[in-house]
Amino acid sequence: MTGPRVVAIGDSITLGVGDGLEEAWGRVGWAAHVAHATGASEFLNLAANGTRARDLATQVPDALAARPDIVLCTVGGNDALRGDFDAAEVERCTQDALNRLAYPGRTVVIATIDRIGLFDLLPGAIATVMARRAGAVNEALRAAARATSATLLDGSVIFDAVGSHAWHIDRIHPSPCGHRALAAAALPPLAPAWPQRRVIAPAAHPPGLPSRVWWLARRGAPWAVRRSRDLLPQVIGVVAAELRKAPATAATTASTPRPHTTTAGRPEGHPAVRGSSLT
Numbered sequence: 001m002t003g004p005r006v007v008a009i010g011d012s013i014t015l016g017v018g019d020g021l022e023e024a025w026g027r028v029g030w031a032a033h034v035a036h037a038t039g040a041s042e043f044l045n046l047a048a049n050g051t052r053a054r055d056l057a058t059q060v061p062d063a064l065a066a067r068p069d070i071v072l073c074t075v076g077g078n079d080a081l082r083g084d085f086d087a088a089e090v091e092r093c094t095q096d097a098l099n100r101l102a103y104p105g106r107t108v109v110i111a112t113i114d115r116i117g118l119f120d121l122l123p124g125a126i127a128t129v130m131a132r133r134a135g136a137v138n139e140a141l142r143a144a145a146r147a148t149s150a151t152l153l154d155g156s157v158i159f160d161a162v163g164s165h166a167w168h169i170d171r172i173h174p175s176p177c178g179h180r181a182l183a184a185a186a187l188p189p190l191a192p193a194w195p196q197r198r199v200i201a202p203a204a205h206p207p208g209l210p211s212r213v214w215w216l217a218r219r220g221a222p223w224a225v226r227r228s229r230d231l232l233p234q235v236i237g238v239v240a241a242e243l244r245k246a247p248a249t250a251a252t253t254a255s256t257p258r259p260h261t262t263t264a265g266r267p268e269g270h271p272a273v274r275g276s277s278l279t
C-alpha cells in the first residue's frame with residue numbers, strides 16, 4: 001500500500017523549530033514525525049516562522065496543489081503575541097483555511113497551543129495576560145475545527161502529560177519530546193485510513209546545563225536582541241493595554257444595575273418555572 005501524501009502548514013511549530021537545526025527543517029518537527037510514522041509517499045512542509053492565522057491563505061493554494069491525503073497545522077501563537085490580536089480574526093481565517101482544505105478522504109489535523117512557557121518566568125501580570133490570550137486563541141481554533149471536518153489536538157493536554165521536558169530551551173517551541181508527543185497524539189485519528197507503519201525515533205536526552213548555556217550564548221541571546229526590536233515592544237504594549245482595560249471593565253460591571261430579586265431568588269416580575277419542581 002502506498003503511503004499518504006502529507007502536507008504541513010502553519011507556523012514555526014509545524015516547521016519544526018525546537019526539534020533540530022535549521023538546515024534539517026522538513027525532516028524534523030511533529031509534522032515530519034507523522035509523515036515518517038505513516039510511511040508517507042510525499043511530504044511537503046509549507047510552514048514558516050512568524051505565520052499568523054491570516055497568513056494561512058497564502059499557504060493553502062500550494063497545499064491544495066499537492067493533493068494531500070493528510071494536512072497538519074499549528075497556528076495562533078504569533079497572533080497572541082501581536083498588538084492587533086483579534087480572536088475573531090483567528091477563528092475566521094483558520095475556519096476559511098480548513099474549509100478550503102476539506103475534501104472527501106482527506107484528514108486535516110490542527111493542534112491548539114499551550115501556554116507560552118517563556119511568559120510563566122516573567123512577572124505575574126505578564127503571565128496572566130499572555131495565558132488569557134492563549135486561551136482566546138484556543139477557543140478560536142476549537143470553534144474553527146467544530147465548524148469544519150478538522151480533527152483537533154489539545155496541545156495543553158499533550159504538553160501537560162509530558163511535563164517540563166515538552167519545552168525547548170527557549171520556552172516558546174516544543175522540545176524534541178514535545179514534538180514527538182504531538183506526533184503521537186495525531187496518529188490515532190489517522191489510523192483508520194493511514195495506520196502507523198514506522199516507529200517514531202526516540203528523542204535525545206534533554207540537554208544538560210553546558211548545552212543550555214551554549215544555546216543561550218550562541219542562539220538565545222542573539223534572538224533576544226533581534227526580537228527586542230519588535231516582539232518585546234509588542235508584548236509590553238499588549239500587557240499595558242490589557243491592564244488599562246481591566247479596571248475599566250471592572251468599573252463597568254460594578255456600575256451595571258442588578259435586577260431586584262424576591263425572597264424566592266427570582267428577578268422581580270419574573271414568572272416561576274412551572275412543571276419542573278424537584279422532590
